[in-house]
Amino acid sequence: QVQLVESGGGLVKPGGSLRLSCAASGFTFSDYYMSWIRQAPGKGLEWVSYISSSGGTIYYADSVKGRFTISRDNAKNSLSLQLNSLRAEDTAVYYCARGVAVAKLWGQGTLVTVSS
Amino acid sequence: DIQMTQSPSSLSASVGDRVTITCQASQDISNYLNWYQQKPGKAPKLLIYDASNLETGVPSRFSGSGSGTDFTFTISSLQPEDIATYYCQQYDDLPPTFGQGTKLEIK
Numbered sequence: 426q427v428q429l430v431e432s433g434g435g436l437v438k439p440g441g442s443l444r445l446s447c448a449a450s451g452f453t454f455s456d457y458y459m460s461w462i463r464q465a466p467g468k469g470l471e472w473v474s475y476i477s478s479s480g481g482t483i484y485y486a487d488s489v490k491g492r493f494t495i496s497r498d499n500a501k502n503s504l505s506l507q508l509n510s511l512r513a514e515d516t517a518v519y520y521c522a523r524g525v526a527v528a529k530l531w532g533q534g535t536l537v538t539v540s541s
Numbered sequence: 542d543i544q545m546t547q548s549p550s551s552l553s554a555s556v557g558d559r560v561t562i563t564c565q566a567s568q569d570i571s572n573y574l575n576w577y578q579q580k581p582g583k584a585p586k587l588l589i590y591d592a593s594n595l596e597t598g599v600p601s602r603f604s605g606s607g608s609g610t611d612f613t614f615t616i617s618s619l620q621p622e623d624i625a626t627y628y629c630q631q632y633d634d635l636p637p638t639f640g641q642g643t644k645l646e647i648k
Contacts, residue, residue, distance in 0.1 A: 470577075470585065470628060470639045484636055520584055526632035527575055529596070531584035 427451035434535030447504040447521030455499040458525040463517035547640035560616040564629035573633035
């Protein structure tokens with residue numbers, strides 16, 4: 426069925442790294458822009474990063490620029506987000522979503538906790 | 542980035558009530574405005590796109606209107622399952638930005 430499944434979240438110390446993955450199924454992954462959107466505990470939604478269908482266009486929020494790297498593998502129907510130099514304020518549920526203008530399909534989210 | 546301001550931030554209403562949430566953009570965004578519903582512990586769900594178009598499968602009690610800078614989201618008759626937080630989101634300019642959310646509770 427049409428779905429997105431995130432993995433890779435967990436507890437990491439400040440300054441540490443983590444790699445999030447999103448497995449897509451049920452649709453032609455290579456046709457779509459893909460996004461990562463996060464939500465800090467009890468807070469609103471923030472668009473973190475997006476990547477075009479070919480990977481040629483990439484955006485990062487200022488809050489993560491230089492620390493996070495988005496990538497995709499269209500052959501494997503997979504989206505990734507490499508999180509480096511993590512800070513306490515990066516603690517959030519990270520969602521992958523299909524699209525960038527209108528997010529019609531979301532994953533269930535994966536929790537990243539940055540704490541010593 | 543375009544700033545989106547929702548009001549109210551929280552709302553308490555009774556089953557059967559008509560509920561209205563507003564969203565104001567910091568600049569003209571035409572009709573490039575979506576509304577999402579998020580229930581506790583779940584991912585957001587798209588309800589309305591392009592300001593007034595109902596997403597497939599979404600009950601007709603949900604509706605949206607507006608253009609330019611001022612938008613309205615309405616539930617015509619509140620149901621218990623509508624308890625959630627609602628977010629507006631613009632995509633006239635990248636990056637897309639969300640309002641701060643409106644938490645809807647049952648009175």
